[in-house]
Amino acid sequence: MRRVYITGIGQTSVQEHWDRSARELAASTILEAMEQAGIQKADAIYVGNALSGELTGQENVAALVADFAGLTGTEAIRVEAAGASGGAAVRLGYLAVASGVQDTAIVTGVEKMSDLTGPSVEEALATSTDEEYEAIHGLSLVALNALVMRRYMHQFDVERRDFAHFSVNAHRNAANNPYAMFRRPITVEQFEKSRLVADPIGLLDSAGAGDGAATIILCSEEEAGGRANSSVEIISSSLATDAVALHDRSNPLFLRAVYDSAQKAYEQAGVGPEQIDIFELHDASAILAALSLEASGFASEGQGVRLAMQGEIALEGSIPICTMGGLKGRGYPVGAAGVYQVVELVQQLRGEAGANQVDARLGMAQSIGGTGATAVTHILKAPE
Amino acid sequence: MSLAKHWRMQSQRYRLLGVRCEDCGAKLLPRRLVCPQCKSSNLRPHHFGGEGTVYSYTVMYDAPSGYDGLVPYPAALVQLDDGPLVAAQLTDVDIDEVYIGMPVEMVTRRLREYGESGMIVYGYKFRPRLKDHL
Numbered sequence: 001m002r003r004v005y006i007t008g009i010g011q012t013s014v015q016e017h018w019d020r021s022a023r024e025l026a027a028s029t030i031l032e033a034m035e036q037a038g039i040q041k042a043d044a045i046y047v048g049n050a051l052s053g054e055l056t057g058q059e060n061v062a063a064l065v066a067d068f069a070g071l072t073g074t075e076a077i078r079v080e081a082a083g084a085s086g087g088a089a090v091r092l093g094y095l096a097v098a099s100g101v102q103d104t105a106i107v108t109g110v111e112k113m114s115d116l117t118g119p120s121v122e123e124a125l126a127t128s129t130d131e132e133y134e135a136i137h138g139l140s141l142v143a144l145n146a147l148v149m150r151r152y153m154h155q156f157d158v159e160r161r162d163f164a165h166f167s168v169n170a171h172r173n174a175a176n177n178p179y180a181m182f183r184r185p186i187t188v189e190q191f192e193k194s195r196l197v198a199d200p201i202g203l204l205d206s207a208g209a210g211d212g213a214a215t216i217i218l219c220s221e222e223e224a225g226g227r228a229n230s231s232v233e234i235i236s237s238s239l240a241t242d243a244v245a246l247h248d249r250s251n252p253l254f255l256r257a258v259y260d261s262a263q264k265a266y267e268q269a270g271v272g273p274e275q276i277d278i279f280e281l282h283d284a285s286a287i288l289a290a291l292s293l294e295a296s297g298f299a300s301e302g303q304g305v306r307l308a309m310q311g312e313i314a315l316e317g318s319i320p321i322c323t324m325g326g327l328k329g330r331g332y333p334v335g336a337a338g339v340y341q342v343v344e345l346v347q348q349l350r351g352e353a354g355a356n357q358v359d360a361r362l363g364m365a366q367s368i369g370g371t372g373a374t375a376v377t378h379i380l381k382a383p384e
Numbered sequence: 385m386s387l388a389k390h391w392r393m394q395s396q397r398y399r400l401l402g403v404r405c406e407d408c409g410a411k412l413l414p415r416r417l418v419c420p421q422c423k424s425s426n427l428r429p430h431h432f433g434g435e436g437t438v439y440s441y442t443v444m445y446d447a448p449s450g451y452d453g454l455v456p457y458p459a460a461l462v463q464l465d466d467g468p469l470v471a472a473q474l475t476d477v478d479i480d481e482v483y484i485g486m487p488v489e490m491v492t493r494r495l496r497e498y499g500e501s502g503m504i505v506y507g508y509k510f511r512p513r514l515k516d517h518l
Contacts, residue, residue: 123448132393133414134471136495136507138451139459143442144471147461151440154484199443243420247461247469252440 086338174329
């Protein structure tokens with residue numbers, strides 16, 4: 001397998017881009033990233049997108065994005081894995097370059113969510129659950145997370161307000177990220193008082209929908225040439241799946257797909273959780289963040305929330321998470337999230353994170369689809 | 385709105401019909417082609433009794449289209465006495481009365497409608513076991 005470098009990044013702000021369509025959002029970030037990487041073309045484009053058909057009536061997304069980015073004719077494929085679509089697109093781009101089949105790959109994540117509102121968006125998000133056995137019962141994706149949270153609270157003697165530390169940390173970091181959607185800090189009290197979406201998950205515990213696109217340029221060592229030494233490298237990549245329905249999991253409080261993909265990623269990189277300096281995890285809700293920390297080896301079973309309560313997830317803590325806001329603070333354009341995570345890690349590892357800068361050598365990005373059906377993990381290394 | 389999609393689910397939704405693995409004895413709902421525990425394809429129909437306890441619960445406030453007129457409504461993961469976990473709404477119960485461990489039983493109720501003149505989909509929900517309320 002060849003070494004894979006990230007030579008360019010691009011991102012839009014996450015917000016309700018009333019005036020911009022998905023193809024525009026995606027294309028603008030492709031142009032930005034290509035310019036940074038100093039390239040005019042690529043061997044392929046991998047487009048991470050979860051809900052284009054559901055939310056905008058548009059499929060055939062990859063060809064569309066290629067054409068509107070001025071790359072008509074380029075090999076282009078859309079990758080869908082619900083909330084892990086962006087991470088899965090990074091995986092395919094990595095596989096293409098690492099295997100030697102391609103030299104330069106563009107990976108773009110894009111989601112346009114603001115054309116619909118409320119119940120229609122909940123219905124679209126529910127397509128990542130088991131349609132025949134979960135969605136049909138009127139259970140939203142948030143409700144399934146709520147079921148896990150309620151059981152976790154019962155089993156590990158944790159209260160609802162203890163989960164606040166994830167959101168407080170996310171918003172605190174988002175305040176310094178000019179691309180983030182929610183830039184006002186929040187308090188534990190505000191978290192507790194926020195209205196319920198699906199008990200016990202409240203509005204300030206649930207990552208909000210937004211529009212956005214992010215792009216990375218991947219290339220081989222040879223292709224990168226003189227840039228390789230100053231480029232962030234992807235040193236491992238792994239994707240695993242688990243049963244889609246929560247009730248089909250062997251233990252609903254254990255994210256097996258996260259565990260499997262994290263283990264393989266650590267093995268491939270030759271490191272353990274102790275060597276990870278930043279963890280951009282999939283904080284669609286605080287319970288998912290807590291369980292991700294546990295399944296990835298940063299906390300033992302039932303201790304993920306306590307890790308947050310002790311301040312270890314903050315920028316100055318032992319395992320900073322969501323350093324640019326995470327899904328909660330940056331906003332959550334579903335299919336784009338996995339690519340935003342990598343873009344933000346690149347900023348950190350290059351020393352371009354501004355006020356949120358963490359002294360980091362290794363960063364881990366992890367994306368989850370549905371309630372844990374797909375998990376994809378990448379470990380990135382700072383330039384020497 | 386698909387007639388066929390709901391028609392083919394009737395036996396599972398009205399009668400909790402799952403499968404039993406003849407090789408390892410696992411009882412599975414929903415029914416599958418391959419046993420997730422021992423990988424056998426030797427699976428035969430199994431009728432679940434419908435009694436269980438609440439493993440976890442929630443109350444829906446922000447519901448998807450088709451259900452938003454019904455909020456707030458309680459839903460749960462129910463641990464059937466026969467083994468498997470199943471996701472369903474709770475019914476005939478005050479949302480303040482629900483607790484983890486509450487004994488429940490299956491009933492057949494309306495799950496959703498497709499508009500005023502569209503089809504009505506029925507399926508399983510769970511209510512507190514009647515004998516415990518007398």
